[in-house]
Amino acid sequence: MTTTLHTHVPRSKLCRYNEKAVWYGDEDLVGDLLGKTGFVDVFMKQTFGVAPSVTQRRVIEAVLVTLMEHGMTPSAIAARMIYASSPENLQAGVAAGLLAVASRFVGTMEPAAELLEAIVTAGGDREDETLSREYARRIAQDFRQRRVAVPGFGHHLHRPDDPRAAALLALARECDTNGRRCRALALLSAEIDAVVGRHITINATGAIAAVLGDIGIPAPLMRGFAVLGRAAGLIAHIAEEQRDPSGRFIWDLVDGAMSEHAEPVDEPAGRRGAPVPTP
Amino acid sequence: MTTTLHTHVPRSKLCRYNEKAVWYGDEDLVGDLLGKTGFVDVFMKQTFGVAPSVTQRRVIEAVLVTLMEHGMTPSAIAARMIYASSPENLQAGVAAGLLAVASRFVGTMEPAAELLEAIVTAGGDREDETLSREYARRIAQDFRQRRVAVPGFGHHLHRPDDPRAAALLALARECDTNGRRCRALALLSAEIDAVVGRHITINATGAIAAVLGDIGIPAPLMRGFAVLGRAAGLIAHIAEEQRDPSGRFIWDLVDGAMSEHAEPVDEPAGRRGAPVPTP
Amino acid sequence: MTTTLHTHVPRSKLCRYNEKAVWYGDEDLVGDLLGKTGFVDVFMKQTFGVAPSVTQRRVIEAVLVTLMEHGMTPSAIAARMIYASSPENLQAGVAAGLLAVASRFVGTMEPAAELLEAIVTAGGDREDETLSREYARRIAQDFRQRRVAVPGFGHHLHRPDDPRAAALLALARECDTNGRRCRALALLSAEIDAVVGRHITINATGAIAAVLGDIGIPAPLMRGFAVLGRAAGLIAHIAEEQRDPSGRFIWDLVDGAMSEHAEPVDEPAGRRGAPVPTP
């Protein structure tokens, strides 16, 4: 049945093995990678097929570090709630928390990357800045007209500038990995400020879309950096949970604030016991 | 390669289909089930191979209802955190919340079921109550000696009795689905009270282990009832979240209580915007 | 901090409890629900605030049963892969499988429901069928022009009709729960056939959108029925996995077909052992 349905058989090139060796792509895990190649380089090779340069790696690691942590976010709260309920399954806490790395959290990274790509494309092979600027102005005017924030721009807190965005763009310049997408971001920023009549923050998402795009990361995979960075951050939350558990504190805090229990107010069944004795 | 590795090919008997029909097991979905057989009956047939009797179904639905909801638990908090972060993906919120249906939440159901099974087995084919009682006493003494709660017994809140446990056991009697495991639970309860010197609550987990066991549900599948019941409850939490969102309230509440932000204390980046503009 | 941020405190009305009782909404779990109210009714009450009528329940259970099972789908394969890797965590297998209840699986249910709602709205309070038909025609023409399938219509396999869709619509008529959305579906179907020049299948998703809509289920919650129904189906897959494990068979089958292992081809590390001895 399968053969009749599929003339093309997809092959995974990521890993091969036999008794004596394991290969990642064409490289011998033991002979070529262990102790010789760093985690981020192997991740990049396996994911994008090419290892980053030293300077590209600095930018990539800065992006991963930026995306790692933001305190007691919904992602961290979910991870702690699940870990407290299933403490033998660290992976379940991380998996639950990663489900928050979605439209609300990194949602604007991909559309921002696509806008920058379109501005670059408008410039053509001769990289005509006038054409790119015109395209950027149309984007700014279009979003203004629709009264919608341009993906990658604006911040309720970080004004006039987002320190992370500024730092990432400066790092890309310092590392000489900045290119047409970083320039497109600058063009778009100038046009937005002109259309709005004041300076609008370039936020971290916009900066990440530009610096990753200039390194050659396609928009549909940019979310992968948020997932990897946040996975590391969630493991740190679970480590903190092991040292100083917050699961029941959060449970009591939220239940106490949101539930209207019959008087006398009691603790939820099993709030105290571990394992909780009743469903 | 596969053929050489596997002489036995596992077959799924759950579903077949062609242009004109879909079968669940041997039954025609359209001709035999839709409009004729209820959801719980089809679930039981597909999972256990046999539909419950009318009285068994009453007990099973009571168990599912008991396991559906317990307010703002870690399971519900995790589901709401993920739904608020990924509101286009209701299933992600439910999946995250279900990961809390683990050792701490229904953890004692399976060991309780195994204890009851062992007490039944001790009675032998002649169902010798003296032998079962002796075995139950040894269990009570052993846990007492180890200063460990017997799975299915004890409750910090519901004393002297857990209303849900009493109701489920009464329902099993009323439905005449109670059998050797419910009797084993009573024997064990009496021996525990004798050993401890006062009445210890039979909790809902212990009662569910007994009533499901007497219906023929194996211990390793009992958790499935908690998963199905809680899935329904989590959908209700997400429906409430759609009507009256609590995602940001919980985020602020927990972050405000657990984080020591630099002065001046500000809202976390992106706390206000939707989609959140920065990672 | 929280108080200053939130003038509105969201309250959960789903569950309250004290020493002696647990309430779901305003009902006493023990006194009002256990043994008296079925699982689907309590689910509907908790989720939508109202219990279905007997006829509505027949339709709802038929929808849940339809969405329960479709054989060895990606959802079932993922659930079995995770269960085989974490057999002490049935809930993890179900959670993984539920993540497949997404855009590709029930993706057209919500847009289909919105189209039907729009057709109903076009008819106005006087339920003017001419206005609804005109609106339906414009939809058919618009999708035809864009060469896109109308959500809820078309099937590569079930032609000319989808037996499940026909059965669900017939059941709604029999139960007298059909209303303006079922009529809107018929209008839209007639206009699509006229525009295309041949009969296009009304698929199960379109029928479910209509029959649930006429019962008063809002489009953003329709996915909840797919989640609940499929949760039951995935538990049945895990039960079958317990009886006749397929985890390693699937692993070998897929790995054998997609990997190009170094000669001599060997089993993956740990393919045999349980627990797998190496990462």
Next chain:
Amino acid sequence: MTTTLHTHVPRSKLCRYNEKAVWYGDEDLVGDLLGKTGFVDVFMKQTFGVAPSVTQRRVIEAVLVTLMEHGMTPSAIAARMIYASSPENLQAGVAAGLLAVASRFVGTMEPAAELLEAIVTAGGDREDETLSREYARRIAQDFRQRRVAVPGFGHHLHRPDDPRAAALLALARECDTNGRRCRALALLSAEIDAVVGRHITINATGAIAAVLGDIGIPAPLMRGFAVLGRAAGLIAHIAEEQRDPSGRFIWDLVDGAMSEHAEPVDEPAGRRGAPVPTP
């Protein structure tokens, strides 16, 4: 209510922020970390409170790389099934795959680490090798008597030695990060060989337990390295899935092998369409 319940308020020390800055622990994200500190160092600092030395980092990265990838495993298959069903949610595919990082996949790492810890403890503060050897012998004899594999030992494929284990232990020696746990592993290995009468493989899990333990990683957090490493690997699988989709191929392959469809055998509903038009 909360205050009365909790005298201790857990605080998260992982992240603080205000308008102008974000801190990870006591470090300014922008001023101290971005472009200056690598991803793995920040992960280690946040998780364990201390940055690794250069040589420790080499060992840690080697462990992460070893755990990243093993081809078309259940973890990768689950991730691809979910991604194919929810391609707008890369994070859901990774989350599903991470749920396989459980008892069967890294299950022996933690018990292996505990055995090594116990052997070290037996040696006392004077690191008495005779006492440690005696303890190791008792472990070997005990497992032999119970006919159970010692966690961290044995491999069906890699014989007499696991190239990854040998490489990781050699790297620890080269980096001078090896200590009492690596010595305990060698002692245990010698005693097992003596008891069994032939050489038993030290597998990668055993080696990782030893080298991470000597760096100071507690057993309950070792699984975090498997989670982080595998998260990177699963992103690579999803990147490959974007380039060369295997979702439907795997679906057809498994369904074709495991389902007994009514003749004429047809494709499952919606196998072709995207989005799949029917549930």
